[in-house]
Amino acid sequence: MERYDVIVVGTGAGGSGVANRCAKAGRRVAVVDDEPYGGTCLLRGCDPKKVLVGAAELVDWHRRMDGQGLTGDAQLDWPALMRFKRTFTDPVPQQQEASYQKLGIAAYHGRGRFTGPDRFVVDSTELESRFFVIASGARPTPLGIPGEEHVKTSTDFLDLELLPRRIAFIGAGYIAFEFAHIATRAGAAVTMLGRGRPLRQFDADLVGRLVEHTRSLTVDVRLDAAVGGVERAGSEFRIRFRRAEAATGRTGASKDFITADLVVHAAGRIPKTGDLDLGRANVEADERGAVKVNEWLQSVSNPKVYAAGDAAASPGALPLTPVGGHQSVIVASNILHGNNKKPDYRGTSSVVFTTPPLAAVGLTEEEARRKGSKIRVKSEDTRSWFSNRRVRETAAMYKTVVEEGTNRILGAHLLGPHADEVINLFAIAVRHNLTATDLSHMIYAYPTSGSDIAYMV
Numbered sequence: 001m002e003r004y005d006v007i008v009v010g011t012g013a014g015g016s017g018v019a020n021r022c023a024k025a026g027r028r029v030a031v032v033d034d035e036p037y038g039g040t041c042l043l044r045g046c047d048p049k050k051v052l053v054g055a056a057e058l059v060d061w062h063r064r065m066d067g068q069g070l071t072g073d074a075q076l077d078w079p080a081l082m083r084f085k086r087t088f089t090d091p092v093p094q095q096q097e098a099s100y101q102k103l104g105i106a107a108y109h110g111r112g113r114f115t116g117p118d119r120f121v122v123d124s125t126e127l128e129s130r131f132f133v134i135a136s137g138a139r140p141t142p143l144g145i146p147g148e149e150h151v152k153t154s155t156d157f158l159d160l161e162l163l164p165r166r167i168a169f170i171g172a173g174y175i176a177f178e179f180a181h182i183a184t185r186a187g188a189a190v191t192m193l194g195r196g197r198p199l200r201q202f203d204a205d206l207v208g209r210l211v212e213h214t215r216s217l218t219v220d221v222r223l224d225a226a227v228g229g230v231e232r233a234g235s236e237f238r239i240r241f242r243r244a245e246a247a248t249g250r251t252g253a254s255k256d257f258i259t260a261d262l263v264v265h266a267a268g269r270i271p272k273t274g275d276l277d278l279g280r281a282n283v284e285a286d287e288r289g290a291v292k293v294n295e296w297l298q299s300v301s302n303p304k305v306y307a308a309g310d311a312a313a314s315p316g317a318l319p320l321t322p323v324g325g326h327q328s329v330i331v332a333s334n335i336l337h338g339n340n341k342k343p344d345y346r347g348t349s350s351v352v353f354t355t356p357p358l359a360a361v362g363l364t365e366e367e368a369r370r371k372g373s374k375i376r377v378k379s380e381d382t383r384s385w386f387s388n389r390r391v392r393e394t395a396a397m398y399k400t401v402v403e404e405g406t407n408r409i410l411g412a413h414l415l416g417p418h419a420d421e422v423i424n425l426f427a428i429a430v431r432h433n434l435t436a437t438d439l440s441h442m443i444y445a446y447p448t449s450g451s452d453i454a455y456m457v
C-alpha cells in the first residue's frame with residue numbers, strides 16, 4: 001500500500017495546479033489519469049481547436065477581402081493542418097510527465113476508483129491518502145438513442161485524418177457552432193441538429209445574428225430537430241429526427257432524416273465521475289454526477305476530498321479551463337493551509353470561437369431584468385464601424401448592460417472580430433466594479449477593436 005498526502009485524479013486544468021503546488025510545498029503527491037497526461041483543454045479541446053479555428057478564420061478573411069485587394073481563393077489543406085495541430089498536442093504528455101518527475105510527483109496511468117473514504121485503487125495498485133482531489137473532467141452526455149455507437153466525439157473530430165464531405169452535428173451548443181464554422185470553411189457540407197434555443201447562456205439577440213450568419217455560410221442550422229436514432233447505410237449514416245412544433249416545443253409527428261458521412265456528438269457534456277465509485281468514499285454527487293462541494297470546494301460528505309474543474313458542482317462556475325485553473329489554486333491553498341480560500345467567479349468570460357467569435361461576460365439583459373436590477377442597455381449593429389468594415393465583417397454587434405445609479409458594468413456581449421480578446425477588458429470591468437465612465441474615459445490604442453469600447457458604454 002503506497003501512502004500519499006494528496007492524490008489528484010485528473011491531470012487537466014483542475015488537477016495539475018493542485019498537484020504542482022502541493023508538491024512544491026513538500027507534500028507527497030500522486031496523480032492518476034486514464035488518458036495521456038495533459039487533460040482535455042491541451043489535448044482534446046481548447047488548444048487544438050483554436051489551431052483549426054485560426055486557419056478557418058484566415059480562409060474566411062481571405063474570402064471576405066476578395067476583390068478588395070486580394071484575389072484567388074484560400075484553401076484549407078486538412079491533413080497538413082492536422083500535422084500542424086499535432087505539433088502542439090503531441091509533446092504535451094511527455095512534457096507533463098517530465099514536470100511531475102522533476103517535482104517528485106508519483107505518476108499513475110490507468111483508471112482509478114475509491115475503495116474507502118481514504119483508499120483508492122489504480123488497476124490493482126492500492127493507494128492511501130490524507131487528501132484526494134477529484135478533477136476528473138467531463139465526458140459527452142450519453143444520447144440514449146439507437147445507433148449511438150456510430151456517433152463520434154469532439155475528440156474524434158479534432159483528430160480526423162481526412163475531413164468527410166458531409167458532417168452532421170447532434171446539438172447546437174458551443175462545440176457544434178465552433179466545429180461547424182471550421183468544417184464549412186474547410187469545404188464540408190454541414191448540418192447542425194439542435195433542439196430549442198441555442199447557446200442559451202449567451203445574449204439571445206447576438207445568438208440570433210450568429211445563427212443567421214452561420215446559415216449564410218451554407219451551414220444547415222436546424223433548431224427544431226429531436227434526434228431519434230442513427231443508422232448505418234453502407235458507407236453513410238442516416239440520422240432520424242422528429243421536428244418539434246415551433247410554437248409549443250413539443251415534438252410532432254413529422255419524421256425526417258438526413259444523411260451524412262460523419263455524425264458528431266455535440267450535445268453537451270457531463271462530469272466524468274461514474275467510474276470513481278464515489279459511494280465507497282461517501283462522496284455525494286448531484287444528479288449530473290458532479291461532486292457536491294461546500295464554499296471551500298470540499299466534498300460536503302467527506303472532508304478528505306476536494307473537487308476542481310468540470311467534475312465539481314460549484315455554484316456560478318462554468319465548465320471552462322480558466323475556471324478549473326482558478327479552482328485548483330483555491331483547492332491547493334485549502335489543503336495546504338486549512339480551509340482559507342473561496343472561489344470567486346465574478347467576471348468569467350466565455351467565448352464561442354466561431355468566425356467571428358461570440359463573447360460574453362457578466363449578466364445578460366434577461367438575467368439582469370429577472371433579478372429586478374435597474375439597467376441601461378445599449379446595443380447596435382456595428383458592421384459599419386471602421387474596425388469591422390476594414391476587414392469586411394458583416395456579423396458584428398454588441399450589447400452592454402449597465403446598472404442605473406451606480407453606472408457599473410453588469411454585462412457585455414460582443415459578436416465580431418477580436419470579440420474573444422476585447423471581452424477580457426470588459427471582464428476586468430465586471431470583476432472590479434468599474435463604471436461606464438471609467439471605460440469611456442480610457443485612452444485606448446487606436447485603431448483597435450478595443451478602442452470601440454468607449455462607444456459601447
Ligand SMILES: Cc1cc2nc3c(=O)[nH]c(=O)nc-3n(C[C@H](O)[C@H](O)[C@H](O)COP(=O)(O)OP(=O)(O)OC[C@H]3O[C@@H](n4cnc5c(N)ncnc54)[C@H](O)[C@@H]3O)c2cc1C
Nearest residue numbers: 010012013014033034039040045112136137309310319321
Ligand atoms: C472540444 C472542446 C473544446 C473546448 N474548448 C474550450 C475553450 O475554448 N475554452 C475553455 O475555457 N474551455 C474549453 N473546453 C472545456 C475545457 O476543456 C474543460 O473545462 C477543462 O479541460 C476541464 O478541465 P478538468 O481539469 O476539469 O478536466 P480534464 O482536463 O478533462 O481532465 C480530467 C482527466 O481525468 C481523467 N479521468 C477521469 N476519470 C478518471 C478515473 N476514474 N481514473 C483516472 N483518470 C480519470 C480524464 O480522462 C481526463 O484526462 C472545451 C472542451 C471541449 C471538449
